[in-house]
Structure formats: structure tokens, C-alpha cells
Amino acid sequence: MLSEPTVARVLKAALSRGGDFAEVYCEASTGTRILLEDGRLEDVVCGQDAGVGLRLVREGREVYGYSNDFSETALLEVARFLAGAANGAAGRQRFSFKKKRGAPMQRVLKKPARISLDEKVSYLERGNARARSVPDIRQVTVSLRDNEGDVLIANSEGLWAEDHRTYLTYSVHVVAERGDTVETGYEPVGGTLGYEILEGEQVEHVARVAADRARMLLRAPKARGGPMTVVLSSSAGGTMIHEAVGHGLEADLAQEELSVYADKLGERIASPLVTVIDDATLGGKRGSYRFDDEGVPGQRTVLVENGILKRFMESRITAGKDGARPTGNGRRESYEHLPIVRMSNTMIAPGSDDPGDIISSVHRGLLVTQMGGGQVNTVNGDFVFEVSEGFIIERGQIGHAVRGATLTGNGPKILMEIDRVGSDLGFGIGTCGKEGQGVPVADAQPTIRIPEIVVGGQH
Secondary structure (H helix, E strand, O other): OOOHHHHHHHHHHHOEOEOOEEEEEEEEEEEEEEEEEOOEEEEEEEEEEEEEEEEEEEOOEEEEEEEOOOOHHHHHHHHHHHHOOOOOOOOOOOOOOEEEOOOOOOOOOOOHHHOOHHHHHHHHHHHHHHHHOOOOEEEEEEEEEEEEEEEEEEEOOOEEEEEEEEEEEEEEEEEEEEOOEEEEEEEEEEEOOOHHHHOOOHHHHHHHHHHHHHHHHHHOOEOEOEEEEEEEOHHHOOHHHHHHHHHHHEHHHHHOOOOOOOOOOOOEOOOOOOOEEEEOOOOOOOOOOOEOOOOOEOOEEEEEEOOEEOOOEOOHHHHHHHOOOOOOOEEOOOOOOOOEEOOOEEEEOOOOEOHHHHHHOOOEEEEEEEEEEEEEOOOOOEEEEEEEEEEEEEOOEEEEEEEOOEEEEEHHHHHHHOOEEEOOOEEEEEEEEEOOEEEEEEEEEOOEEEEEEEEEOEO
């Protein structure tokens, strides 16, 4: 990492021709990526990456540069290049840093760097063997990614924040085939932890869930389409809240009038049963962090409270424009990227209804237990989502599985119509893409009931 005197001189150089704010983002990490496909190692990458990003802000406009050279000479060159964009009188030239570094949010018991490559490969081989033990499975792809490293964020306001971050994800994707019918199953696990995530029978569990899901769908009839009551189980994770609602609550999209929720602060945008929270402080979750990538502490931010829009997720830049405080949602993929507003762990908060009672309240409808991919228009809130795993509900009882279902609707309308919210909570994990950047996230929801939504399928 960089010394305080070097950082101070680099910030001074960046502000040498004016500017309101300058920042240094330093990152050094090691990681492994392994892909096992049909029993063969198709991709094994072990490497290191390190670099320094420099940001200069003047009157809300950002300029950015980065270097893989940690020498002061190289960084001063980048800083002076950025300073040329300011073209004014010198900004702040003296810096006194207040260091922030404490205990990690979650203790990592089995650090990736201490696990041999052979042992890492064995996790994939175990998953492959378990998935292939299920009848009708024709293809199996097992993926493992780990990363750990150090981050330093320092800026012209005197911030000095250091963090050590660890990530691990493991997933199994299978293809099942019977006659002319082909179906897939997928199951991931991961978080801001080490290989303790995969202890015990966890590898076999993930593989079995993926394989059983695909095989079950082989026997399932195609879903019948039309408007109906839909129950989203907590096991579906929070894909719906993340895509159909979460992005619309990011301040940069709201400021650009690209969110259906722009200019609706203080207004009712959801059912009184619905509270939406973004929380980066949850231990071990994939979207958790002590500091965001601008050095702002991770926070629990209530975005929607009992249906009322309370605030947006904010970065330093958007907060300045809104006259608000940053919420710790300024995130970036790496030192090569500017920070932008991103979710962390986003969820609908649990309610008071028993999940079983919610299901039994439905005369005929669809229970969604696993969501797939989809598309969302953040400007108007319209969405289409695939259902990876769903079951018919008849007379309050869970019936047979169906395949090929989709959910089509409008996020704001659905939020208003939710009429039952369960007391449970289930998480999903992923990598969220925005403006060409991907960051680790988690999303969650309790079991919820939507009185009517259009289900796509056979008619």
C-alpha cells in the first residue's frame, strides 16, 4: 500500500489547479477462478491484481485515472494529468488524515490463500460427482471463485480508510434430459467468507439441489398463462425487489429521471406492509462491507418504510447534488472504475404473517420458489421475469411443479398490491451489473402474496 506522505503529495498534485475534492483508491488482491465442465478442468486462473485509482471532482464533474505502477513518480504524473482538467487556482494543499481501521465485520476461518489448488479443485470434483449421481443429468458445470485483498481509500477531506475483503462463490449448473425435453438447474452459495462456507456436506447439498431441480422440471407440465394470485417464497431470494424496485431507488438514476420513483420522496409508493432496506452491515453476506469504495461506512438504510419512500441510496457525488448524506452505496468493480451508486444487501423486511398461512389463503395460484433472469425498465417499472421453479397452488395446498412460467408486471403497481408479508426471510446472491461494472450483492425477501399478476405460459 501507499504511505501517508505519498498520498498527501498525490492529492496535492491533483488539486494543484483547483477542484473541490480529490481521492486515492488503492487495491491489491489475489484470486482464483476454476471451472469444471463435464468432468474436465476448462479454466484455472490464479493471479494477482493491484493498482491505484485517482479521482478529481470539480463542481460535480468527475475525472478519473489509474495506474498499476505504485511509484510516487507514476502517481504524480496521473495526478497532474487530472489537474489539467480543473484549470483553475490551487485547491486544498495540506492534509491531516484520520485513520479508520477496526476489526473485520466477519472473521474468516479458512482464508483462500491458505487453501491449496488441489483442495480447491476437489470441491468442484465432489460437486460434479454428486450432481451426476442423479438420473437424467447430462451436463454438469461447477464453478468456484475466490478473492481476497486490501483496500485503502484516502481523500482531501482527511479520510484514511483501510479494509481487508474476502469473497467466495461456488455454483453448480446442470442440464437434465429425457426424450425431447431438456431442462436446467442452478444453485449458488457464497458470501464475504472463506472456505468455511463449503464445510461439511455443503458442496453435495448445492449439487443435489441443482440436479433435483432440473430433474423435477423434466416431469413438470408447462405452466398455464393468465392473471392469477402469486406467492413469492422466501426461498426465491430478492430478485424481484433487487431488479424491479432496487435500481429505481439508486439516487443517480433518480437524478437523471431514469427512475419511476424520481421526485416521490415522502410519498406512498408501496403497500403499508412493505418496508425496503439496504443493509451493508450484515455479517458474511455477499453484499456486505465495512466501508464502501469511497470510504463511507457501510450502513443500514431504510429506503421505504411502511410503504412511504424515505430516501434514496446515495454516493458522495449524488448526496452532494441532493443535499443529503452519503448512505455508503458508492461502489466500484475495481481501481479501474469510478464509484457509482450500487445496492449492497437489499431486502423487503419480514412481516407478521405465517408463510404457511399465506399459501393456504390462495384458492388457485402459483408458488414461486426460485426466480430466473429477467428484464426491467427502470423508467416506468415494467418487468418480465422467468420462473426457474414454481408450483401450482390449489385450494391452499402446494400441487405439482410447472415449467416455462414467467411473471409480467409493473414494479410500482406490484409494490402497492402486496397484501401478505411473511415472517421469514430468504437470501439470494449475485453479481449486479450497471454501467459496465459488476459488484457482489445479495438480496432477500420474506414470503409475500401478490393478489394478481400476469403469469406467462400456455393458454
